[in-house]
Amino acid sequence: MTEQILLADDEMTFRENFSAVLREEGYTVRDVPNGT
């Protein structure tokens, strides 16, 4: 099983770019815009 990362950030560009980098590194990423 790959390592799972939850990325929570309200800045969409950062979220999308960084999620892509993380996925490329082999992580399973779930990105969310807020903490609710």
Next chain:
Amino acid sequence: MPDVDGIKVLCEIMQRHPETRVIMITAYGSVEMAVEAIKLGACDYVMKPVMFDDILAKIRHQLRFRELAEQNRALKSELAAKYSLENIIGGTVLMQTVFATIRKVAQTKSNVLIVGESGTGKELAAQALHSLGQTSGGRFVGINCGAIPEQLLESELFGHKKGSFTSAVSKKKGLFEVAQGGTLFLDEIGEMPLSCQVKLLRAIEERQILPVGGTEPIDFDLRLVAAMNKDPQDEIKAGRLREDLYYRLNVVGIYIPPLRERRADIPLLVNHFINKYNKQMGKSCGGMTEEALQVISHYEWKGNIRELQNVVERSIIFSEGELITLSDIGNLGSRRASAGSEMEDLQTYLRMCERDHLNRILDKYERNKSAAAKALGVGLSSLYRKLGELGVRS
């Protein structure tokens, strides 16, 4: 973040999944906020603009940390299992009493004095006390008080300050400090020099130690377990053990009987060691011949379980057949216990009869356990249990 800020999210995560590694990223950072996040459980803190390589390195570092923590947890539980009571073999009433005492005392932090001949498993008992008890979260630290020169023992136990004596080039923690929250095992306490016994007594009474060359006492909170292989009363009479220290240590006394007082455990121990060395050496020894077991069961075992363990290990090395034979166990016959004691030991005699009868019935039914159990009028699981207890090859 809208609706809820990062610190609140961090609190929620730490409350629901405290094992999660959280790296905080913020565009509005301040040193105070970073400190608060770390205090609340974040493992790292990054401010925008973020360098992806930098944060990736932090993620890898945190995942490695989590992996090591998991390994550490697994090793700790492996260690606890290794030193649990299940690893002390003994089905006799004498040993069951020892186990019951260990279980009871483990729930307290009282000082314990374990008395037993060399090779009876005093350290194993001390480790079981540690792993079953309140102090299992701390370390188990042992020292053989007879193996350290008098001049060094005080510094080993209580530590020293830099420059307190010629070779004290740096500050050193004593074992009392190293074992804080755990167990300090003082083996061969009867061999401890009297001058050190006085200092130990004072430390126990005040629950404080004073490092060599130090002026500030240090409080300690640990369980003390001491052990000796001679009769404490004889040692007190001979002036080698301070009576006041004996009473301080012997809040609970545990006597581990020598192997000759629990011969009925010998087949169980033999089986245990055969399994252990089969695994270690990749052998498939199936047990011991009746003849060899008879000799083993009546040997005097002055070196107790340690000696028995060595004999089984050696026998497995030299054994060429499926079973360990008389010739594999070496020349034990010359040191057999006297014939009188064999005749007086009813428990051993009854076990021999049981073993012979089981072997005869098993042979009759060509070692078929179901048929043998039926003929014996017992259930199959009872038969297997009995075979294990008596060390009969199944």
